[in-house]
Amino acid sequence: MIEPYQVVGLVPTMRGIRHRDEIKVNLEHLEHLAKAASWLSAMALPVRLITIPEGALQGFNDEVLDHDHEWFARECAIDVPGPETDALGRLAATYDAYVVATAKARHPEFPGRFFNIGFAISPQQEIVLTHYKVVPLQPVEHSVTPHNVWDRWVELYGDGLDAFYPVADTEIGRLGIMMANEASYPENARGLAMNGCEVAYRGPYPHPHAGNGFYEIQNRARALDNNMYVVANQVGTYYLHTDSDVPIDTFGSPSMICDYRGQVVGEVGYAGHSTYLAGTIDIGALRDFRARAQFGNWLKDLTTEQYRAIYREPIYPKNLYLDRAPYDHADYRREVTEKQIELLHDRDVWRRP
Secondary structure (H helix, E strand, O other), X not given: OOOOEEEEEEXXXXXXXXXXXXXXXXXXXXXXXXXXXXXXXXXXXXXXXXXXXXXXXXXXXXXXXXXXHHHHHHHOOEOOOOHHHHHHHHHHHHHOOEEEEEEEEEOOOOOXXXXXXXXXXXXXXXXXXXEEOOOOOOOOOOOEOHHHHHHHHHHHHOOOHHHHOOOEEEOXXXXXXXXXXXXXXXXXXXXXXXXXXXXXXXXXXXXXXXXHOHHHHHHHHHHHHHXXXXXXXXXXXXXXXXXXXXXXXXXXXXXXXXXXXXXXXXXXXXXXXXXXXXXXXXXXXXXXXXXXXXXXXXXXXOOHHHHHHHHOOOOOOOOOOOOOOOOOHHHHHHHHHHHHHHXXXXXXXXXXX
């Protein structure tokens, strides 16, 4: 039996980087924040899971500044495993907790490219889960996704759930990762749930959408729809560079922990500075609900045959970056976004304005 435990979601100040060695500034900040958050949160129940929001290691400068993809891959992306994951592994060992974090990282099979990778590290400092973001923040995030290199990805990993929605079966439950814009699409949370996920990390979401309720609506819906916990932590103040003295508010909503019925069981309001949230994860109660509830545990009632018709015709082009680097912002709009909108009009999915 897994006893109830505390999850801590860090909401750190974030500094963008110009070179990989500047990540150490963010790592040092995270160490201090984790110490305060874990000590105080453990007064209720033992802290067994610490989540670090997307962007906390490197910022989002590749997106904000429209950096050349290959330059960023060479100068700013990390390797998993590598020194940065080693540092987070020491954090996991110090607090006897699993640590979930993300980073823009390289892949040995795709030279000159970087992916947005989520990973979970055990208290034994082992990487037990690696997830490659399947939906970046369109249209500005330059990260490559498995779908962008579809043919080669399927050769390497197959086309089953583990290739896109991996889940780690751990001593604190089955962990999954759902980064930022991935949770804008219900299918990504459902993929995790169908692979057994019980606790899903969800990355941050930007203004003005987060401040207008998108973040909370999505977090609660993904938790409710799939009867799983969703731990969703934002970032605090964003400094564009490690030596900048100009704070920018680019994220604007509370961070929250939602339970398997979509209820918020932990929350901290957005304040534009470093903070954290905590809440209780009760895997035993979740498993009991899934086993005994007649209504509200939705997956048992899925009529999967009829849902196939929804996705029979392809929409977004696969292999987009199999033979070329990702587009810059202007080229992406012209070569991808405008063509996708035209496709939906041509199919009469959308009426023309």
